Amino acid sequence: xxxxxxxxxxxxxxxxxxxxxxxxxxxxxxxxxxxxxxxxxxxxxxxxxxxxxxxxxxxxxxxxxxxxxxxxxxxxxxxxxxxxxxxxxxxxxxxxxxxxxxxxxxxxxxxxxxxxxxxxxxxxxxxxxxxxxxxxxxxxxxxxxxxxxxxxxxxxxxxxxxxxxxxxxxxxxxxxxxxxxxxxxxxxxxxxxxxxxxxxxxxxxxxxxxxxxxxxxxxxxxxxxxxxxxxxxxxxxxxxxx
Numbered sequence: 001x002x003x004x005x006x007x008x009x010x011x012x013x014x015x016x017x018x019x020x021x022x023x024x025x026x027x028x029x030x031x032x033x034x035x036x037x038x039x040x041x042x043x044x045x046x047x048x049x050x051x052x053x054x055x056x057x058x059x060x061x062x063x064x065x066x067x068x069x070x071x072x073x074x075x076x077x078x079x080x081x082x083x084x085x086x087x088x089x090x091x092x093x094x095x096x097x098x099x100x101x102x103x104x105x106x107x108x109x110x111x112x113x114x115x116x117x118x119x120x121x122x123x124x125x126x127x128x129x130x131x132x133x134x135x136x137x138x139x140x141x142x143x144x145x146x147x148x149x150x151x152x153x154x155x156x157x158x159x160x161x162x163x164x165x166x167x168x169x170x171x172x173x174x175x176x177x178x179x180x181x182x183x184x185x186x187x188x189x190x191x192x193x194x195x196x197x198x199x200x201x202x203x204x205x206x207x208x209x210x211x212x213x214x215x216x217x218x219x220x221x222x223x224x225x226x227x228x229x230x231x232x233x234x235x236x237x238x239x240x241x242x
Contacts, residue, residue: 001025001242004064006082007040008033010172010200011098011232012070016040018236027062031071031078035154052081059089066242068235070096074194076221083224094227094238098197100220101205108214115139118192118216122146126189129182131204132218133194137161140192149186172200179207192216 003026005016012028019026020041028044030037037046049055058064067086069079079095086093103109112118115132119140122128128143130136130150137150140162148165156167168182183191183204191208193201195217208215229235 001065002063004067006069006071008071011096013040014232015070015235016042024239055085066092068094073097073196073220080224083226092242094229096235097228097230099230100195100197106209109217111217111219114218119143121216122190127187129188129191131193174201174203176203176206179203180210183207183211183213188213190214190216194218195220
């Protein structure tokens with residue numbers, strides 16, 4: 001058996017470690033969104049596949065016999081393609097989908113479908129903290145009269161595209177005390193976040209609750225049909241049973 005682990009999440013690193021400890025023959029794949037990703041415990045390739053045709057060529061070349069998809073919950077396009085290719089080729093497929101965050105007592109969440117809807121709800125002159133990723137920034141172009149902070153994993157080339165804004169370079173996990181201090185220092189009026197789930201970036205939501213800051217929560221896109229697991233142990237058990 002040769003397993004393909006589609007990685008890119010904290011849990012994928014844990015799964016890779018478990019695969020290595022079990023002696024499973026596996027290859028991890030990272031999309032290359034992060035310039036200096038943390039090393040995984042199994043052989044890793046970085047970069048896109050070149051569409052469906054390139055993906056299938058890779059599967060054949062590496063004799064892949066099963067696929068575990070542990071990409072980001074918002075990488076739905078990749079997940080749908082992967083699930084379809086696995087079905088067409090008769091390969092076992094499982095998606096690791098960590099539980100979504102849920103609103104709790106004291107939270108002020110407003111669910112939105114996408115970045116455009118979130119932007120439409122932000123009044124002029126607001127101070128906004130974006131935790132939506134660098135690729136989302138163009139969808140907030142209408143916030144030119146707002147003070148915008150976008151948190152990114154890597155330093156970005158060129159100036160911030162909005163007149164009153166900045167990049168903030170930092171990597172998860174984030175501590176509650178740091179998030180609380182950051183949002184207070186920026187006098188944030190709105191936090192915009194994707195419902196990624198997990199613990200690494202949850203602290204901003206706890207800090208928002210404590211500070212009474214509204215959160216515009218972008219709901220997850222539809223996920224592909226097929227087997228799903230939500231815990232690292234469940235993912236490794238799925239591999240054990242192949």
